[in-house]
Amino acid sequence: MSFYIASSPHHHQRRTTAKLMQLVLFAMLPGFLAQLYFFGWGVIFQLSLAIAVALAAESLCLIARDRAPASGLQDNTAIVTAALLAVSIPPLAPWWVIVIGTLFAIVVVKHLFGGVGHNIFNPAMAGYVLLLISFPVQMTAWMPPTGLASNAPGFIDSLYLFLFQFTNEGFSLEQVRRIDTGSMLDAVVMATPLDHVKTQLSQGATLSEALQHRQFTGFAGAGWQWVNFAYLLGGLLLLQQRVIQWHIPVAMLGALSICAILGSIFAPDLLPGLNIHLFSGATMFAAFFIATDPVSAATSSKGKLIYATLIGVLIYVIRSYGGYPDAVAFAVLLANLCVPVIDQYTRPVTYGHRKEES
Amino acid sequence: MSSEFHTLSKDGLWENNPALVQLLGLCPLLAVSGTITNALGLGIATLLVLVGSNITVSLVRNFVPNEIRIPVFVIVIATFVTLVELTMNAFTYGLYMALGIFIPLIVTNCAIIGRAEAYASKNNWYKAGFDGLMMGLGFAAVLVALGAMRELIGQGTLFDGAELLLGEWASSLRVQLIEFDYPLLIAILPPGAFIGLGFLIAGKNWLDARKREKLAKAPVEKAQRARVTHVS
Numbered sequence: 277m278s279f280y281i282a283s284s285p286h287h288h289q290r291r292t293t294a295k296l297m298q299l300v301l302f303a304m305l306p307g308f309l310a311q312l313y314f315f316g317w318g319v320i321f322q323l324s325l326a327i328a329v330a331l332a333a334e335s336l337c338l339i340a341r342d343r344a345p346a347s348g349l350q351d352n353t354a355i356v357t358a359a360l361l362a363v364s365i366p367p368l369a370p371w372w373v374i375v376i377g378t379l380f381a382i383v384v385v386k387h388l389f390g391g392v393g394h395n396i397f398n399p400a401m402a403g404y405v406l407l408l409i410s411f412p413v414q415m416t417a418w419m420p421p422t423g424l425a426s427n428a429p430g431f432i433d434s435l436y437l438f439l440f441q442f443t444n445e446g447f448s449l450e451q452v453r454r455i456d457t458g459s460m461l462d463a464v465v466m467a468t469p470l471d472h473v474k475t476q477l478s479q480g481a482t483l484s485e486a487l488q489h490r491q492f493t494g495f496a497g498a499g500w501q502w503v504n505f506a507y508l509l510g511g512l513l514l515l516q517q518r519v520i521q522w523h524i525p526v527a528m529l530g531a532l533s534i535c536a537i538l539g540s541i542f543a544p545d546l547l548p549g550l551n552i553h554l555f556s557g558a559t560m561f562a563a564f565f566i567a568t569d570p571v572s573a574a575t576s577s578k579g580k581l582i583y584a585t586l587i588g589v590l591i592y593v594i595r596s597y598g599g600y601p602d603a604v605a606f607a608v609l610l611a612n613l614c615v616p617v618i619d620q621y622t623r624p625v626t627y628g629h630r631k632e633e634s
Numbered sequence: 635m636s637s638e639f640h641t642l643s644k645d646g647l648w649e650n651n652p653a654l655v656q657l658l659g660l661c662p663l664l665a666v667s668g669t670i671t672n673a674l675g676l677g678i679a680t681l682l683v684l685v686g687s688n689i690t691v692s693l694v695r696n697f698v699p700n701e702i703r704i705p706v707f708v709i710v711i712a713t714f715v716t717l718v719e720l721t722m723n724a725f726t727y728g729l730y731m732a733l734g735i736f737i738p739l740i741v742t743n744c745a746i747i748g749r750a751e752a753y754a755s756k757n758n759w760y761k762a763g764f765d766g767l768m769m770g771l772g773f774a775a776v777l778v779a780l781g782a783m784r785e786l787i788g789q790g791t792l793f794d795g796a797e798l799l800l801g802e803w804a805s806s807l808r809v810q811l812i813e814f815d816y817p818l819l820i821a822i823l824p825p826g827a828f829i830g831l832g833f834l835i836a837g838k839n840w841l842d843a844r845k846r847e848k849l850a851k852a853p854v855e856k857a858q859r860a861r862v863t864h865v866s
Binding site: 376409412413 | 816818819820823825829836
C-alpha cells in the first residue's frame with residue numbers, strides 16, 4: 277500500500293485554484309456592478325474583450341510551451357487577470373488599449389516568467405502600467421459618473437465609442453465626457469477626483485478650494501465612493517470565505533490611513549485627507565483584489581504585513597509627491613520587486629527549531 | 635593564425651558578445667538605443683575607443699607595473715574617449731548633443747576595460763586590435779538592433795535623424811514604415827530598452843539552443859565492434 281505524502285501545511289481545505297479564482301470573480305461583482313452603474317456600459321465591453329483575448333493568449337502560450345491548453349485554462353487565473361485589468365482602465369478607452377494590455381499581461385508578465393505561480397509581478401498591474409505610460413491620453417479619459425455627464429452615451433453609443441472612438445452621431449469621447457455646467461460654453465471635461473485634487477493643488481489652490489468642485493458630493497467624490505464601497509464589500513466577502521487573509525488589506529489600509537492622517541495634521545490644506553485617499557481612487561480595489569494576489573505577494577504572515585505596509589506608504593508618497601494622480605499600480609509593482617527580499621528575511625522558524633543567530 | 639582570428643571574430647560577434655552574453659556596457663546600451671541613429675553613433679564611438687585602447691594597452695603592456703595597470707588602462711581609455719568626443723563635437727554636432735553625457739561615459743563602459751584587462755594586456759597589438767574591432771562590432775550590432783526595434787515600435791520609423799550622423803544627404807534615409815495614431819511610447823521610454831534587450835538575449839539563447847539540438851540529433855558514426863573476448 278502507498279501513503280499519501282505531502283509537505284506542510286497538512287491541514288488544508290482542498291480548494292482548487294479554479295474554485296478560488298471563481299470566488300474572486302464573484303467577489304468582484306459588487307464593484308463591477310457599481311462601475312457599470314456609474315460609468316456606463318463600457319466596462320462590459322472591456323471585460324468581454326479582455327477575457328476573450330486573455331483566454332486566446334493563454335491557450336497560445338500553453339501550446340507554445342508544450343502544455344495542454346485545457347488544463348491551464350481551467351484554473352481561471354487568466355480570466356481573473358483579464359477582469360482585474362478590465363475594471364482598472366477607463367470604460368470607454370478604445371478597444372486596442374485593452375487588447376495590448378491583456379496581451380502584455382498574459383504573454384510577457386505571466387508566461388515569459390514561467391506561467392501560473394511563477395510571475396514575480398502582478399500581471400494585471402504590469403499591463404496597466406504599460407498602458408498608462410504608453411497611452412496617457414486614453415488611460416486618463418474616465419467618464420464623469422452618472423448624473424454629472426451632460427450627454428451620457430447609451431449602450432449603442434458606448435459600443436461605437438469603444439470600437440471607433442466616435443458615437444453614431446459623430447461625437448468624440450472628449451465631447452461625451454463633458455459635464456453639464458448650465459451652458460454649453462462652460463462645458464468642461466471632467467477629471468477623476470484624485471486627478472482633479474492633484475491638478476488644483478499643483479496650481480496653488482487649497483484643498484478646500486479643490487473640493488468645491490461639484491463632483492465632490494457625498495464625502496469622497498460622486499460615483500467613486502460607491503465603487504470603493506462595493507469593492508470593500510466584495511473584499512469582506514473574500515475575507516469571510518478565507519480566500520485571503522486579513523494581513524494585507526489591514527496593513528495596506530492602515531499604513532495609508534496613518535500617512536493620510538499625519539498629512540492632514542501637518543498640512544491640512546495642502547494634502548488630501550483620509551476620505552479622499554481611502555475612497556476616491558483605486559484604494560479598496562487594490563487592498564482586497566490586487567495586493568492580495570497570492571503569487572506576487574509575500575508569503576509569510578509577517579512578510580505580508582511588511583509588503584502591504586510598503587504598498588500603503590508608497591501609494592501615499594506617489595499620490596502626494598509623484599507625477600501621477602493615482603499610484604496603486606506603481607506601488608504594487610515596486611512592492612512586488614521587494615518580495616524576494618521580504619520572503620528571505622521573514623521565513624518562519626519551523627516548529628521545534630530555534631531561530632538561527634545571524 | 636587565421637583560426638585564431640576566426641575564433642576572435644566569432645567570440646566578439648556572437649559567442650561572447652559584450653552586450654548579449656557578457657552583459658557589459660548596459661548603461662549606454664539601454665540609455666541611447668532609442669533610435670538607430672543614436673545607437674549607430676554610440677556604437678561607432680565605442681568601436682573606435684575599443685580598437686584604440688586595445689592596441690595601446692597591448693603596446694604598453696610590458697612597461698606597465700602590474701600594481702598600477704588599472705589606472706593606466708583608464709587613462710588610455712579616457713584619452714581615446716576624449717579624442718572621439720572632440721571629433722564628434724566637431725563633425726557631428728547634432729548627434730553630439732543628442733548623445734550628451736553618454737559619450738564621456740564610454741570611459742566607464744566595462745566592456746572596454748574588460749577587454750583591456752582580459753585580452754589586450756596579454757596579447758600582441760594586432761591581435762588585440764582585431765579583438766577590439768570584433769568586440770566593438772558585436773556591441774554596435776546589438777545597439778543598432780535594439781535601436782531599430784525600439785524606433786520601429788515606438789515611432790514607426792527607421793533612420794529618423796540620420797542626417798545628424800551622416801550629413802545632410804542622409805535625411806532621405808528616413809523611412810516611415812508604420813503610421814501610428816498612438817505609438818506604443820513604452821518602447822522609446824527606458825522600460826522598453828530593458829524589455830527589448832530581454833527579448834534579444836532570449837532570441838540569441840533560443841538560436842543557440844536550436845543549434846545545439848541539431849548537433850545532438852546529428853547521427854554519430856558508431857565504430858564497428860568486434861567481440862574479442864571469449865564467452866564461456
